[in-house]
Amino acid sequence: MAQSGRKPGRRPGPNETREAILAAARELFAEKGYDGASIRAIARGADVNPALVHHFFGTKENVFIEAMRLPFNPAELLPLILETPNDRLGETLIRVFLGIWSDPERRAPLVALLRSAMTNEQAATMMRQFVSTALLGRAAELRGIPLLKIDAAIGQMIGVMLLRYVIEVEPIASASEEELIELLAPTLQRYLC
Amino acid sequence: MAQSGRKPGRRPGPNETREAILAAARELFAEKGYDGASIRAIARGADVNPALVHHFFGTKENVFIEAMRLPFNPAELLPLILETPNDRLGETLIRVFLGIWSDPERRAPLVALLRSAMTNEQAATMMRQFVSTALLGRAAELRGIPLLKIDAAIGQMIGVMLLRYVIEVEPIASASEEELIELLAPTLQRYLC
Numbered sequence: 361m362a363q364s365g366r367k368p369g370r371r372p373g374p375n376e377t378r379e380a381i382l383a384a385a386r387e388l389f390a391e392k393g394y395d396g397a398s399i400r401a402i403a404r405g406a407d408v409n410p411a412l413v414h415h416f417f418g419t420k421e422n423v424f425i426e427a428m429r430l431p432f433n434p435a436e437l438l439p440l441i442l443e444t445p446n447d448r449l450g451e452t453l454i455r456v457f458l459g460i461w462s463d464p465e466r467r468a469p470l471v472a473l474l475r476s477a478m479t480n481e482q483a484a485t486m487m488r489q490f491v492s493t494a495l496l497g498r499a500a501e502l503r504g505i506p507l508l509k510i511d512a513a514i515g516q517m518i519g520v521m522l523l524r525y526v527i528e529v530e531p532i533a534s535a536s537e538e539e540l541i542e543l544l545a546p547t548l549q550r551y552l553c
Numbered sequence: 554m555a556q557s558g559r560k561p562g563r564r565p566g567p568n569e570t571r572e573a574i575l576a577a578a579r580e581l582f583a584e585k586g587y588d589g590a591s592i593r594a595i596a597r598g599a600d601v602n603p604a605l606v607h608h609f610f611g612t613k614e615n616v617f618i619e620a621m622r623l624p625f626n627p628a629e630l631l632p633l634i635l636e637t638p639n640d641r642l643g644e645t646l647i648r649v650f651l652g653i654w655s656d657p658e659r660r661a662p663l664v665a666l667l668r669s670a671m672t673n674e675q676a677a678t679m680m681r682q683f684v685s686t687a688l689l690g691r692a693a694e695l696r697g698i699p700l701l702k703i704d705a706a707i708g709q710m711i712g713v714m715l716l717r718y719v720i721e722v723e724p725i726a727s728a729s730e731e732e733l734i735e736l737l738a739p740t741l742q743r744y745l746c
Contacts, residue, residue, distance in 0.1 A: 479668055508732065516708060519707070523711070531704065532704035
């Protein structure tokens, strides 16, 4: 599959192997969803040993993040969330979110993922499972926040990012980041604390 | 164009004329956006007198609603908003929104519109202008609510509807309407009052 262009007899370099794993992962996540794609099956798709997948990426979550070219790693946001005092949680989260979305290069893969989730049932399954497993479960566990409230907070942020950066509805498309923080932080605060 | 299948010499019936107007409108809204498509130009596209467009639909807003098969008319929601006491505005709006989105037949054209606005710059322009002209301006005028706060409220509702009905993230996909009202009404209330 992804390696079919390789010359027979030549051993693939680490970059080729890495790319072959990511190509196999993209295919498998799209086909089986996030939960259904195991590291073992990804390794089989790339024709490598599962230990190599662990060696390159560590966890399935990391394979997903790299395969989908996500511009942030939920696991890296967790320490930030843990260190933020309760009364600043809403503001901190909206700042992190805006920091990612305001950069066109980091925004593009998120818009692409959202777009496919809206037009394709399999992509929706993949995104749903990743959000549940990697984002919701973790955050809920960490601070004991009910999942339904986290969904409401994610809904608020995704909806505003859509209006601001994709559909570009005014005045929210031109509002300053400080205006948005003042507007949205109390909402997130109410959901998450 | 839309009438090219009509037999020459036969006068089109009212249904045919209506459909020809809607077909011309869909084409023109997609091409010129909501603001750029005049009733005069729509009439020209359908090869009818502009007075006929007024006769069938009244306003450009109504032409848009019918052409896009929107499941609600913003103008009809206004009396409801006007009659709602301030302290029940959030709850009333989320009930209206859920009433529309929970019905698969009424939801489908909204998801289709959102989907095209996410993938197509012209569709985004069309949606942006319609939201600004027909929804935001009106509501702001009526109750003196700052537009930025209305954007935040629309963002909250669109984001939650996306997660609940399109991506189907749990637990918000299975939450009861009463749970959602309890969750979201205070947020809308804070933005709109």
